[in-house]
Amino acid sequence: MKGTNLGEFEELVLLTIAVLLNDAYSVAICDELERQTKRSAKLGVVHAVLNRLEEKGYVKSKLGEATQTRGGKRKRYYTVTSAGKSALYKAKELRDQLWSMIPEFSLKAI
Amino acid sequence: MKVNKESSPPKWATRLLAWYCKPDLLEDLEGDLYEYFLRNVEQKGLRKAKLIYIIDVFKFFRLYTVRKPEFINYLINWIMLGSYIKTSGRSLVRNKLFSTINIAGLAISMTVGLLLIGVLMDVFSYDRFHEKHDQIYRVISRYQYLEHQDRSFMATNSLRAAKAIEESFTGHEGVAILRRGLAGDVQFGEKAVPLSGYWANNSLLSVFSFPLAEGNPATALKEPFSLVLTQTAAHKIFGDESVLGKTILLNDDKEYTITGVLQDLPAFSHMKFEMLCSINTLPISAPERAKSDEAWDNVWSHWVYVVIPDERNLTAFNENLDKLSAKEDLTVKNTHIELALQPLDDIMLGNNMGNEIGPTLGTTILWVFLALCIIVMLSACFNYTNLSIARSLRRSKEVGIRKVIGAVRGHVIAQFTTEAIVLSLLSLVAAYVLFLFVKPHFISMEPDLQKILVLETSPLLILYFFAFAIFIGLVAGIFPAMFFARLNAISVLKSSSQKIFSKVTMRKALIVFQYAISLMLITGTLVIYKQYKHFVNYDLGYTTNNILNIAVSDNNASLLKNELVALNEVEDISRSAMVLGVGNYWSTRMKNPVKPMDSANVWFMSVDDKYLPLHNYRLLAGRNFTPLAPDAAESEVIINEHVIKRLELVKGDFIDALGKEILVDGKALTIVGIIDDFEYGRANNNNNREVLLRYSPKDCQYLNIKLASASSPALIAKIDSIWKKIDPVHPLQAKLYDDEIKEAFSGLSASVKVAGAIAFLTICIASMGMLGMVVFTTETRIKEVSVRKVLGASVARLLLLLGKGFFALIGIAVVIALPITYLFFEEILLPKVANHAPIGLFDMLVGVLAVGLLAMLLVFSQTLKVANANPAEVLKNE
Structure with missing residues (x-):
C-alpha cells in the first residue's frame, strides 16, 4: 500500500463521512461537501477519492438496500475505520501542534 | 419516485459504462449517475441532463474503474467455442430439412461468389510476373480528325511518338515497341509451321521480364533479321535440336537468324505471341511500309510501353507528352492526337479500347458480376436469417435455459454465429464441387473469356474461399444471433407458446x-x-442451308475448287470475298458519273458468277454476272434499290437504272442487275442498306460449297484430306454457313x-x-x-x-x-x-x-x- 498520509481533500471527505455517520454514500457526501465548503464537489473526484481511501484502509464500504430512487441500484455506504479515525486524529494533532508553535506576533504581521 | 420512459438516461451510455466498468464498482456508479441525472432533469431539463450523463460516463473512464482483461476469460471462450461447434452440429443434424435448405441455398449462391473470387484472382494476377510491372506504362493515343468527337483512347500509338519518347524524354528507363503484322510460315528445310507474333525493338526484353531460355536478352533483337521464338514454337519446327544461330525462311521470302528462345509465356500475360522479330528489319525488308509507319497520324499499328521508375516523374512526363503532340500535330492536317499513359497493371481491367493487343476484360463486366453476386448472396443470407428466426419457436427454450445458467448476450451471439459459420463452411464444400462443375461452362461461354481466364485452384484461392465462407456465415448469422440474444429468458421459459415473431410483413416482402x-x-x-432463334433463322434474303465456307488463300483456290467439285456430295462451288450476314463489312466510295461531286459510302462484296444462284439471291431485274477471263478488267456491278435512291440514278421506275454506269473506286461499272434487299451485315443491324455486288474472283478468299445433303464428319474428313494435299502447312478452315450465323x-x-x-x-x-x-x-x-x-x-x-x-x-x-x-x-x-x-x-x-x-x-x-x-x-x- 502506498503512502498513508492524508491529503487535504481526502481529509475533508473523511470528515464528511464521519459527519454523515450512517448516511454516507457518494451523492450525499458530495452534497454535504458542497454545503460546507461552498465550492463544487464533482462526483468523479469524490468517487476517485473514496476509492483511494478504501484502498488505504481508512474507510470501508458495504452495499445498502435497493431503492426505487436510483433505478433499483443499491447505494454504497461508507464508514470510517479505526485506521481512518487515527489518521484524522493524527492530522488534527499535527495541525494543533503547528498552531501552538506559531508566535502571536507572526500571525498579526500577516 | 416513478420515472416515465422519456426521462431515462441514454441507454447506450449506460451500456458503455457497463462494458468498461469493473463489475464490483458498476452498480454503485450507475446508481450515482442516475440519481444525478434525475436531479439534473428537474433543475436543467431533460436534454442537458442527458448530455451531462453522457459526459459523466466518459469522465468515469479511469484507471481504477476499467475492467482488466483476464486470461481465464479467453480460455473459457475457447472451451465454449468447442461447445458451440458441438451444439451447432447437433442442431444441424436434428433439423435435417432446414439444414438441407440452408446448405443448398447458400452453396448455390456461394458458387457465384467463388466464380467472382476466381475471376478477380485471375484478373489481378495479370502481368504481375514482370519485375517492373508497377513501373511500366503503356502510351495510348486518341485520334481526332477535324471536329469528329471520338472520345475513346486506342491502345496503339505511332512509331514516331515512340521514337520521340525514347530519344528526347527524360525520366524513363527504356521504351518497348511492338508492331503488329508478323505472321506467316516459318520454314526450315522441308518443314514449315505457321506462326504469329510481333515486330519488336531491342528494349522489349529489358522492359518486360520474358525470360530467355537461350540467347542474350541484351542483343537478341538488335540486328535486323533476328528472330526470337518461344520454346513451344521452336519445338514445333526443330524438335529437340538446338536452334540458336540457325536460319529460317519466313513466308518463302527473307532469311532470319534465330537469336534467342523464350521460355513459354505465362498464362497471365496480356500479350501473347509465338515469335518476335527485330523491328529494324522492316526498313530493309519493306521500305515503303516502314516509310508510312513514320507518319505522326499512323497510330494504328504500334504498341508502346515505357518504364518510369519514379512516380514523381509522371506529371512531368505527361506534360512532355502534351508538348510532343502539340508539336507533332503541325506535321499532319486537321488531326489532333492526344497521348496518355496507362499503367500496365490496369490493362486487363481497363476500359475496352480499340486496337487492343489481346482480349481484355474491362470493369463493366466485373461490376455487373459483383452486383449479381451481392444480390444473390444477400438473398441467400436473408433466407438463412428467415429460417433461423422461423425456428425460434423451437430454440427459444434452449436460449432461455442458457441464459438462466449464466450466458450473457455475447455468449448467445457467439453460439448462433458459430452455428451459421459451421453451416456456411459446409456449404462451401458443396459450393466448391459446384464451382468445379460450373467452371468449364463459365469459361467457354465466351471465346474471349476462354483466352483470359484460367480459374486454377491454388492454395491462395482456397484461402480466399474460406475467408469468403466465414464472412458469409457472419453476415447470415448475425441477425438471428442478435434476435436470440434479445430474448427474455423468463418470458421464454414461462409460456409454452407465444408470439415471438411478429415481423411477418418483412418476410413476405422478401x-x-x-x-x-x-x-x-x-x-x-x-x-x-426467342430473339436468338429469330435471328438465327432470319430470312436474310438468301439461303445458307448446307453451304460450307472454306477460307483459302488465292494461289490454291482454283486447284482446290477443281478437286472438290469432283466429289459426289458437292453440288456446286462459288467464290466470295467474305461471308455475309455474320457481321463482316467492306466499304468503299461510289459516285454517280452525272453528279461527280456527290460521293457516298457503299458496302460491297466481291463474288464470282456462281455466287448468286448458289445462294438463291433474288434478282428484281437484269441478269447475273457473266464470267470473264481471270485477268480481264472489272466492268459489271449488281446493286440494290437503296443505291439507286442514294445516288438518284433514275427518276421513276428503278428498272431504268439497268445499263447505267456508276463510279466505284474510280472505275466505271455498268449496272447489269438489281437485287432485292438482303441482309449484308448482321440481321440485327439496319445501318448498311446501300450494297453492291462486284465481279472480282481474284479478291475472293472463300469457297462456298453447296452440299447435296447435310454435312457429315466423314465428308469434312474427305475435304480435309484433299486440303492437306494442296496445302500441307495450314489447317483447313471450313465452317457451315448456318454455324457461322449462329456464331x-x-x-x-x-x-x-x-x-x-x-x-x-x-x-x-x-x-x-x-x-x-x-x-x-x-x-x-x-x-x-x-x-x-x-x-x-x-x-x-x-x-x-x-x-x-x-x-x-x-x-x-x-x-x-x-x-x-x-x-x-x-x-x-x-x-x-x-x-x-x-x-x-x-x-x-x-x-x-x-x-x-x-x-x-x-x-x-x-x-x-x-x-x-x-x-x-x-x-x-x-
Whole structure:
C-alpha cells in the first residue's frame, strides 16, 4: 500500500463521512461537501477519492438496500475505520501542534 | 419516485459504462449517475441532463474503474467455442430439412461468389510476373480528325511518338515497341509451321521480364533479321535440336537468324505471341511500309510501353507528352492526337479500347458480376436469417435455459454465429464441387473469356474461399444471433407458446421480391432466347442451308475448287470475298458519273458468277454476272434499290437504272442487275442498306460449297484430306454457313446461358425461402388444422386455407415482375435492335406458369402432409 498520509481533500471527505455517520454514500457526501465548503464537489473526484481511501484502509464500504430512487441500484455506504479515525486524529494533532508553535506576533504581521 | 420512459438516461451510455466498468464498482456508479441525472432533469431539463450523463460516463473512464482483461476469460471462450461447434452440429443434424435448405441455398449462391473470387484472382494476377510491372506504362493515343468527337483512347500509338519518347524524354528507363503484322510460315528445310507474333525493338526484353531460355536478352533483337521464338514454337519446327544461330525462311521470302528462345509465356500475360522479330528489319525488308509507319497520324499499328521508375516523374512526363503532340500535330492536317499513359497493371481491367493487343476484360463486366453476386448472396443470407428466426419457436427454450445458467448476450451471439459459420463452411464444400462443375461452362461461354481466364485452384484461392465462407456465415448469422440474444429468458421459459415473431410483413416482402426477380429473369431469358432463334433463322434474303465456307488463300483456290467439285456430295462451288450476314463489312466510295461531286459510302462484296444462284439471291431485274477471263478488267456491278435512291440514278421506275454506269473506286461499272434487299451485315443491324455486288474472283478468299445433303464428319474428313494435299502447312478452315450465323449471334446465346443460369439460381433461392416459410407456417398451425379437421373441414379446404396466402404472394410478384420485364424489353432494349421479333403473350406467361407450378408443388408437398395428418395424433400431444 502506498503512502498513508492524508491529503487535504481526502481529509475533508473523511470528515464528511464521519459527519454523515450512517448516511454516507457518494451523492450525499458530495452534497454535504458542497454545503460546507461552498465550492463544487464533482462526483468523479469524490468517487476517485473514496476509492483511494478504501484502498488505504481508512474507510470501508458495504452495499445498502435497493431503492426505487436510483433505478433499483443499491447505494454504497461508507464508514470510517479505526485506521481512518487515527489518521484524522493524527492530522488534527499535527495541525494543533503547528498552531501552538506559531508566535502571536507572526500571525498579526500577516 | 416513478420515472416515465422519456426521462431515462441514454441507454447506450449506460451500456458503455457497463462494458468498461469493473463489475464490483458498476452498480454503485450507475446508481450515482442516475440519481444525478434525475436531479439534473428537474433543475436543467431533460436534454442537458442527458448530455451531462453522457459526459459523466466518459469522465468515469479511469484507471481504477476499467475492467482488466483476464486470461481465464479467453480460455473459457475457447472451451465454449468447442461447445458451440458441438451444439451447432447437433442442431444441424436434428433439423435435417432446414439444414438441407440452408446448405443448398447458400452453396448455390456461394458458387457465384467463388466464380467472382476466381475471376478477380485471375484478373489481378495479370502481368504481375514482370519485375517492373508497377513501373511500366503503356502510351495510348486518341485520334481526332477535324471536329469528329471520338472520345475513346486506342491502345496503339505511332512509331514516331515512340521514337520521340525514347530519344528526347527524360525520366524513363527504356521504351518497348511492338508492331503488329508478323505472321506467316516459318520454314526450315522441308518443314514449315505457321506462326504469329510481333515486330519488336531491342528494349522489349529489358522492359518486360520474358525470360530467355537461350540467347542474350541484351542483343537478341538488335540486328535486323533476328528472330526470337518461344520454346513451344521452336519445338514445333526443330524438335529437340538446338536452334540458336540457325536460319529460317519466313513466308518463302527473307532469311532470319534465330537469336534467342523464350521460355513459354505465362498464362497471365496480356500479350501473347509465338515469335518476335527485330523491328529494324522492316526498313530493309519493306521500305515503303516502314516509310508510312513514320507518319505522326499512323497510330494504328504500334504498341508502346515505357518504364518510369519514379512516380514523381509522371506529371512531368505527361506534360512532355502534351508538348510532343502539340508539336507533332503541325506535321499532319486537321488531326489532333492526344497521348496518355496507362499503367500496365490496369490493362486487363481497363476500359475496352480499340486496337487492343489481346482480349481484355474491362470493369463493366466485373461490376455487373459483383452486383449479381451481392444480390444473390444477400438473398441467400436473408433466407438463412428467415429460417433461423422461423425456428425460434423451437430454440427459444434452449436460449432461455442458457441464459438462466449464466450466458450473457455475447455468449448467445457467439453460439448462433458459430452455428451459421459451421453451416456456411459446409456449404462451401458443396459450393466448391459446384464451382468445379460450373467452371468449364463459365469459361467457354465466351471465346474471349476462354483466352483470359484460367480459374486454377491454388492454395491462395482456397484461402480466399474460406475467408469468403466465414464472412458469409457472419453476415447470415448475425441477425438471428442478435434476435436470440434479445430474448427474455423468463418470458421464454414461462409460456409454452407465444408470439415471438411478429415481423411477418418483412418476410413476405422478401418472398415477393425474390419471386419477382426470378420471374423477371426467367421471362427475360425466354424473350432473349426467342430473339436468338429469330435471328438465327432470319430470312436474310438468301439461303445458307448446307453451304460450307472454306477460307483459302488465292494461289490454291482454283486447284482446290477443281478437286472438290469432283466429289459426289458437292453440288456446286462459288467464290466470295467474305461471308455475309455474320457481321463482316467492306466499304468503299461510289459516285454517280452525272453528279461527280456527290460521293457516298457503299458496302460491297466481291463474288464470282456462281455466287448468286448458289445462294438463291433474288434478282428484281437484269441478269447475273457473266464470267470473264481471270485477268480481264472489272466492268459489271449488281446493286440494290437503296443505291439507286442514294445516288438518284433514275427518276421513276428503278428498272431504268439497268445499263447505267456508276463510279466505284474510280472505275466505271455498268449496272447489269438489281437485287432485292438482303441482309449484308448482321440481321440485327439496319445501318448498311446501300450494297453492291462486284465481279472480282481474284479478291475472293472463300469457297462456298453447296452440299447435296447435310454435312457429315466423314465428308469434312474427305475435304480435309484433299486440303492437306494442296496445302500441307495450314489447317483447313471450313465452317457451315448456318454455324457461322449462329456464331455471329453467340453474344445472344451467351446472354441466354447467363440469364438462364442466374434465373435458375434465383428461383432456387426463392423456392428455398418459400419452402422454409411454408414449413414454418404449417408447423405453427398444425393444431389449428387438426381442430378444423375434427370439426369437419375437408382436405381440399385445408389446402386452400394454408396455401392461399402463398399464392397471393406469388400473384403480387407476377403483377410486379411482368410489366417491368415487358416495359424493359419493349421500351428500352428491343427498340435498339433492328428487325427484332415481337414479344408474345406466350413468352410472358410460360415463365409464370413454370414458377407457379413449382411454387404449388412446394406448398402442397408441405401442406398436404399437415392436412392429411391424423388429428387425434396431433391433439393427443397437447
